[in-house]
Amino acid sequence: MAEPRRRQILDALIDGERPVNDLVRVLGLAQPQVSKHLRVLREVGVVEVRDDGRQRLYRLNGHALKPIHDWVTRYERTWSERFDRLDAVLEELKDEEM
Amino acid sequence: MAEPRRRQILDALIDGERPVNDLVRVLGLAQPQVSKHLRVLREVGVVEVRDDGRQRLYRLNGHALKPIHDWVTRYERTWSERFDRLDAVLEELKDEEM
DNA sequence: TTGGCACATGCCCATATGGGTATATAATTG
DNA sequence: CAATTATATACCCATATGGGCATGTGCCAA
Numbered sequence: 207m208a209e210p211r212r213r214q215i216l217d218a219l220i221d222g223e224r225p226v227n228d229l230v231r232v233l234g235l236a237q238p239q240v241s242k243h244l245r246v247l248r249e250v251g252v253v254e255v256r257d258d259g260r261q262r263l264y265r266l267n268g269h270a271l272k273p274i275h276d277w278v279t280r281y282e283r284t285w286s287e288r289f290d291r292l293d294a295v296l297e298e299l300k301d302e303e304m
Numbered sequence: 305m306a307e308p309r310r311r312q313i314l315d316a317l318i319d320g321e322r323p324v325n326d327l328v329r330v331l332g333l334a335q336p337q338v339s340k341h342l343r344v345l346r347e348v349g350v351v352e353v354r355d356d357g358r359q360r361l362y363r364l365n366g367h368a369l370k371p372i373h374d375w376v377t378r379y380e381r382t383w384s385e386r387f388d389r390l391d392a393v394l395e396e397l398k399d400e401e402m
Numbered sequence: 403t404t405g406g407c408a409c410a411t412g413c414c415c416a417t418a419t420g421g422g423t424a425t426a427t428a429a430t431t432g
Numbered sequence: 433c434a435a436t437t438a439t440a441t442a443c444c445c446a447t448a449t450g451g452g453c454a455t456g457t458g459c460c461a462a
Contacts, residue, residue: 208306209450213375220378226409239451241410260408260459268382275376277311280318282373284366307420324439337421339440358429358438404462411456418449426441432434 207252207274211235212243216266219253223265305350305372309333310341314364317351321363 207213211233218224218232226244230237244264247253252270256263283289305311309331316322316330324342328335342362345351350368354361381387 211450216379227407236452237409238411238453242450245410257458262409266379266382268379271376271379272383275373275380278369278373278376281314281364281366281369284364285370309420325437334422335439336423336441340420343440355429360439405460406462407458407460409457409459411454413454414452416449416451419447421446422444424441424443427439428437429439430435430437432436 207250207271209243211239212247215240215243215247215264216252219264219266223256223263225258225261225263227261229264305348305369307341309337310345313338313341313345313362314350317362317364321354321361323356323359323361325359327362 214233215229218229226237226240229244230240233240244253244255248255250270252267253264254267256265283293305314312331313327316327324335324338327342328338331338342351342353346353348368350365351362352365354363381391
């Protein structure tokens with residue numbers, strides 16, 4: 207997922223399934239390389255395939271991204287103002303204990 | 305950030321700044337390698353340093369993780385039930401238009 | 403059934419990456 | 433000032449990674 211190309215692929219799939227050739231055009235990369243990236247994404251489970259005649263339609267499986275989301279979210283408090291009020295409250299509680 | 309060791313470092317810093325040697329112990333890796341990882345993290349801006357005598361205290365800068373968070377969050381709808389109700393509403397609106 | 407698509411796989415190569423060891427530098431202590 | 437501690441940097445090396453090219457395989461159309 208650190209790979210720019212792979213993120214490009216996911217971004218391209220965000221609103222529906224697409225055949226490989228579409229992605230080849232989007233990435234401006236040769237077909238074999240795209241297939242290779244797709245293989246990796248498949249193995250990680252972030253995309254899924256469906257055979258359709260001689261095409262293979264790839265689609266997202268965002269579920270596989272949840273762990274990443276969960277991980278970064280642990281750090282959200284370090285930038286989000288959403289937690290400022292909460293922090294204040296906790297601070298008050300701490301004071302009351304003393 | 306794809307690097308497990310680097311995530312370990314961030315996890316170790318999550319509740320406060322720490323000198324390099326602490327991280328060396330946490331990672332169970334030699335000091336130079338840890339310093340190298342820290343350098344990378346520093347260059348990306350996800351950690352910051354502060355000199356303290358002959359120690360260097362590293363701390364998180366979660367702000368640099370926001371882009372990652374924002375990116376994965378775009379995919380949240382593909383797994384989160386949070387959007388199910390919203391999807392239903394949009395579906396209804398669509399029907400009304402017709 | 404033969405030719406042409408759409409796609410996957412195998413192989414090669416250059417570069418990037420991460421770990422290991424030795425060493426340099428700055429601050430501290432005696 | 434010498435020795436020691438904390439950290440960074442420089443090199444080296446093995447492996448991983450990504451792209452390019454050639455080729456294999458399944459499916460469809462004529």
